[in-house]
Amino acid sequence: MTTLCALPSLYSCGHEIDGGDDKVGLLHSTYDARPDSESLRNRMTEDGYLFLRDYLKKDEVLAARHRVLEQLAAEGQLDPSAPLMEGVPKPGKNLFFQPELAQKNNPPLQHLLYHPQGRLMSFFASFLGGEIRHFDFTWLRCISPGMGTPSHCDIVYMGRGTRKLYTAWVPLGDVDFQLGGLMILEGSHKNERLQKTYGQRDVDTYCSNRLDDPAKTANGLNGWLSKNPNTIRQSLGGRWLTSEYRPGDMIVFCMDMVHCGMDNRSNRLRISSDSRYQLASEPVDERWVGDTPPGHSSAGKRGRIC
Numbered sequence: 130m131t132t133l134c135a136l137p138s139l140y141s142c143g144h145e146i147d148g149g150d151d152k153v154g155l156l157h158s159t160y161d162a163r164p165d166s167e168s169l170r171n172r173m174t175e176d177g178y179l180f181l182r183d184y185l186k187k188d189e190v191l192a193a194r195h196r197v198l199e200q201l202a203a204e205g206q207l208d209p210s211a212p213l214m215e216g217v218p219k220p221g222k223n224l225f226f227q228p229e230l231a232q233k234n235n236p237p238l239q240h241l242l243y244h245p246q247g248r249l250m251s252f253f254a255s256f257l258g259g260e261i262r263h264f265d266f267t268w269l270r271c272i273s274p275g276m277g278t279p280s281h282c283d284i285v286y287m288g289r290g291t292r293k294l295y296t297a298w299v300p301l302g303d304v305d306f307q308l309g310g311l312m313i314l315e316g317s318h319k320n321e322r323l324q325k326t327y328g329q330r331d332v333d334t335y336c337s338n339r340l341d342d343p344a345k346t347a348n349g350l351n352g353w354l355s356k357n358p359n360t361i362r363q364s365l366g367g368r369w370l371t372s373e374y375r376p377g378d379m380i381v382f383c384m385d386m387v388h389c390g391m392d393n394r395s396n397r398l399r400i401s402s403d404s405r406y407q408l409a410s411e412p413v414d415e416r417w418v419g420d421t422p423p424g425h426s427s428a429g430k431r432g433r434i435c
């Protein structure tokens with residue numbers, strides 16, 4: 130029983146994560162032994178995620194970070210007295226989700242995530258074993274000090290195409306425990322009860338036979354599984370797994386994996402991207418592709434008789 134002391138207090142949605150070796154642990158890199166695609170696929174089936182430490186090119190990651198921060202500085206969001214690369218927000222500015230900064234004017238980020246011969250796309254081509262495609266929408270997050278992303282599974286936001294779809298979470302800079310990065314609930318991707326209930330949800334459907342169903346105009350934020358990381362762990366079992374991250378790291382995980390972004394208890398922005406990849410031959414969720422993906426807007430909503 131020695132690992133407990135390796136982790137400081139961790140927080141999600143204002144709750145301190147329960148401590149103890151059976152409740153929280155460190156992610157271990159999956160890539161140390163340079164495994165072949167088949168063993169990576171087996172590992173994904175077993176664990177629901179792969180942690181690829183130092184897999185991406187650090188200079189490419191930092192170039193993408195630099196461009197994001199230049200954009201935020203130009204918008205007057207940053208404290209001009211702090212070095213740009215520190216990413217200190219101006220007091221009173223509350224940032225969370227900035228996909229528009231990824232869509233426009235960030236060639237280094239587009240290159241990092243989507244260049245056909247880049248490390249990331251090459252990983253998916255060999256992992257999936259065929260021609261791949263990515264979503265055109267990029268979830269870029271510049272998270273101000275405060276609450277992180279509540280626990281959820283990605284399937285409820287992007288499940289209209291194949292379920293064989295994967296998220297790549299990429300920290301754009303160092304992310305220590307204070308800044309608070311991605312956390313994954315061990316074994317949660319195998320929970321059939323969760324898949325048959327919450328996992329069937331589509332955040333953009335509404336009841337067309339119910340007048341003024343609020344889901345018709347919701348912004349996609351009604352997909353959270355829980356805002357309490359301790360009760361969800363008690364209910365599903367497993368440990369919360371996380372790490373401190375550095376530029377070059379990436380985590381790939383499946384659509385049924387419960388995860389969250391920890392609270393940011395620093396004075397800096399926590400900058401990361403998450404992007405999606407699948408086989409080109411599989412059906413795609415139309416909300417997230419094209420020049421201007423409709424996403425959770427009214428064009429992405431679907432009515433059904435309830």
Ligand SMILES: O=C(O)CCC(=O)C(=O)O
Binds near residue numbers: 278311391401403
């Ligand atoms: O970075 C975060 O706060 C959440 C990330 C996430 O939900 C994802 O990568 O799917």
Ligand SMILES: [Fe+2]
Binds near residue numbers: 281282283388
């Ligand atoms: Fe997510």
